[in-house]
Amino acid sequence: MSAPTAVRPLRIGPYVSDTPVVLAPMAGITNAGFRRLCREQGSGFYVCEMITSRGLVEKNPLTFRMIAMDPDENPRSMQLYGVDPAAMGQAVRMIVERDLADHIDMNFGCPVPKVTRRGGGAALPYKRRLFERIVRAAVENAGRLPVTVKMRIGIDDEHHTYLNAGRVAVDAGAAAVALHARTAAQRYSGTADWAAIARLRDALPAEVPVLGNGDIFSAADALAMVAATGCDGVVVGRGCLGRPWLFADLEAAFAGRPLPAPPTLGQVAATLRRHAVLLQEHMGPDKGIRDVRKHIAWYLKGFPVGPELRRRLGLVCSIDELDELLAQLDVHEPFPADADGPRGRQGSPGRVVLPERWLDDPDDPAVPFGAELEHSGG
Incomplete structure (x- = not known):
């Protein structure tokens, strides 16, 4: 297995990784302990669990436990969720003033009902003016910190938002854009539409990295995504559950080296x-x-x-x-050939729960009433 010649080191603002890989934020998973375990395997960007802008501004104790970083994490990557430009701007200012992170990723991809019913996550880019104001508020308050955006194809097959949202995010100053190539209605089911990643890559300026997310369960999957879409790197989520050594495989694959032997x-x-x-x-x-x-x-x-x-x-x-x-396990048992492939939650597609009359006017910039989540971890 050799690395595709088009793959370059991934640059996000001033930070560069020779391995163009990002660990996706996963609630209850990507805490400091898991991130260290993955960082020990290979280079990349390792993002903490999603936290809410409101939780940060209100100094919620749970939020501050969730953003604990190891002293040697570099860059310290934090993902923020929010639906109010003012709260987002205030949260980002706090991050800068307290030196809490080096890189801010914004969540516009979460499909879970408790988030979308408030207009957040994957529901929010449909409201293009509100989306633009939130991204701009983050960028304008971030100073030297790069701000990136993670999103989905759209709400469902009738409401795709990713191409417009990608352009809006870049115009507002986003340093990179990541696309989970599913709609919110798909959740984690079915197959990711990698062709959407290729369309987004073609639609945005070449100097802005576009990252692909969805169905990366092996190093071969990562190389295949890059080859098929021209994306600048991959975002790995469920594929590393119970397999943190996937990051060693990815580092080797992108460098054109043989993969390490599967673990016993x-x-x-x-x-x-x-x-x-x-x-x-x-x-x-x-x-x-x-x-x-x-x-x-x-x-x-x-x-x-x-x-x-x-x-x-x-x-x-x-x-x-x-x-x-x-000690009761057979330590010599070889890694099973059928252990690759989907892991973690998959579920079934379903209707996306949205605020009342959410789809009436995509240009409405109003913040939904009661939209800010009280706590982090969604």
Whole structure:
């Protein structure tokens, strides 16, 4: 496997990564512990969980725990959600004044109902004037910090917004644009439409990076996306769940080197244990060990591990107990050939929940009543 010749290092503002890869923010996943685990594998941009502009401005304790960064993270990438230009501007000023991050990514791609019903996430770019004001408020208050935008194709097949939103974001000063090539109605189901990424790349100035997101489950998928779309890099989400070594594969693939050998079950177990330790360091012993439970099925996907051992691992309460259970695994078991492919949530397509009369006027710049989420993590 060799790297496509068109792929260059990814530049976002003053920050450059030789590997054109971004870890997508994932609620409950991309905390400081998981980001460190992934950063240890390969270079790229590693973005924290989404937080709300309101949560930041109001100094919500949960929000500040979610934006904890390791001292050696560089750049420190933070994703913000918001629907009010004033609140967004205030939040970005706080980030700058308190030196909380080096790069701000804006979420206009979240499809979950609690976000879209308030006009946020993937629903917001339909309101093109409001969208423009929010992006501009962030850019104008960011100073030297680069601001990037992540979005979806649109609300549904009747309401595509990505081409206009991409142009608006660039005109407002966005340093890069990422496209999850699904509509909000698709959620995480079906197949990503990579052709939309190619159309967005063609529609925007060549000097502005366009990043592709959707169905990157292996290094081969990443190279295929770049070759098919001409995008400047890839955004990896669900594909790295239980597979943080995917970032080592990606670094090798984009450099044109042979991929590392797939890990044995023993190596997977060692990575799982490392993940648990990092979560404990970040969250504390009790919460950290509880949090690792949700990752175990992803790590063990495809391996011949019996149901009783899986059940006990899913209830683990301490590192000592984790060590005892992992010692029962066959450390020489090779990585299963069928363990690649979709992982994490997929679900089914469905109607997008929107504020009342949301689709009546795309030029209405009004902020929806009660639109700002009270807490982060959506």
